[in-house]
Amino acid sequence: MKHLILLIFLFAFFDAHTTQPHTLIEQANEAYSRSEYSFAAELYQQVIEQGWESADLYYNLGNAYFKINRLGKAILNYERALRLRPNDEDIQYNLHVARNRIVDRIEKRPLLFYEKWWRNAYMMQSATGWGITGIVFLTLFLLLTSFFLFSRTRGIKKISFYTALLFLIFTALSLIFAQKQYNRLTADDQAIILSPRVAAKSSPTVQSPDLFLMHEGTKVQIRNTLGEWVEIRLPDGNVGWIKKETLEVI
Template sequence: MKAYLKILAISLFLISSFDTFAQDANKQQEALDAYQKGEYQYAAGLYEEILSQGQHAYELYYNLGNAYFKQNLFAKSILYYEKALRLKPNDENTLFNLNVARTKTIDKIEPLPELFFKKWWKGLIGIQNTGSWAYTCIILWVFLLASIAVFLAAKTIGIKKIAFSLAIALLALNILSFTLAYKSYQNLTNKNEAIIMSQRLTAKSAPNAGSTDLFVIHEGAKVHITDRMTEWVEIKLDNGSVGWIKTGTFELI
């Protein structure tokens, strides 16, 4: 009886999941149709509704960014282009649209010079998304086990040497791909980057309104959160500037 109830529960869950997926697919098509008709606000509302139900995909973020861009809501478009890039790093269309959206904002923050190795490492991480790096790890692990099996089963020294060398190379590649997968996952789940949503914001030297004014930032600027308090967060800009701003003035990427 218990087994029957368990199977029934699983079946109902699968049916419910399929129904939800079908509804989301219909809403996505409806949103796409609305966008193509120029109904950008309605399209954005549909995409937001899908996201609120726990659905997350590159296409949703990218299309929502486009819908907000068409409404001249550039901070929102930047936010969702940034979210899209976390799922599909180095995507040329998203990067292009993001750069265009940034030209519409007031702040033109010049980043500090970056070491070549650090820039190269970031580029390597962005070649694939987190899931693809995880699949790469699994495939390399299978080949590693196969090469070990060949080494153990081989009857000649020559084949053993080849299998051993291959196993060492695959082990090194496995460690590298695992590291890249982990770093990609960290980037994906990073909650320390945000986009400013307030039109004009003054960063303070300390987490209180009476402290010294340091610099002004505007809607659409990207910030890195380095510390948190109840009503304040410490931010760092790409140019190295550091200050405190109130919570509720930004949205996390």
């Protein structure tokens, strides 16, 4: 419910040119509350096709698709919502629930301890959040640097120097994390299988042998594109070719 309210709040601030998206959002919310989930999904999708996007919009669209058992579309939109708001517990939970409904159970390569730490660190905030944090750290660095340069007290100069150095490191890390999150947000190599059942081929031809099967909702990485075919890789390392029409990029 809070995501429905946030959507209304968001679109209420735009001018007359955005009356139609605002109206569509209200109609979609009303349709969802009446359990008309297919109609709600159609209306949310129309708003997105007009160029609007937000974590709440993708979240509600994912919920509508989940209600009509369109797991592929539900997971796709939860993933898009999570890119925009990586720490939202509601999005994380619904994505987890939807993933538990898919057929495929693919074991991911376990992360090493430092890989896990690094991922948890940059996932703490969005790219915008890390950018703001970096600006704050940079401001503190400049302030402490001025103390170091202009103070006549040896103790203050020493403390200012080492503290400024620490904030400089924090600034650099914040910018690195911001870039990492931005790259994750704009990456176009992750996709969700939308077809109920897909056989991955050994080469980009219909006649080539089947390597393995995938089902709706499975997340894959796109490695290469050749005409109407894409080469994908699963989290467990398996690689194969499938038709473009069977998936959609997050």
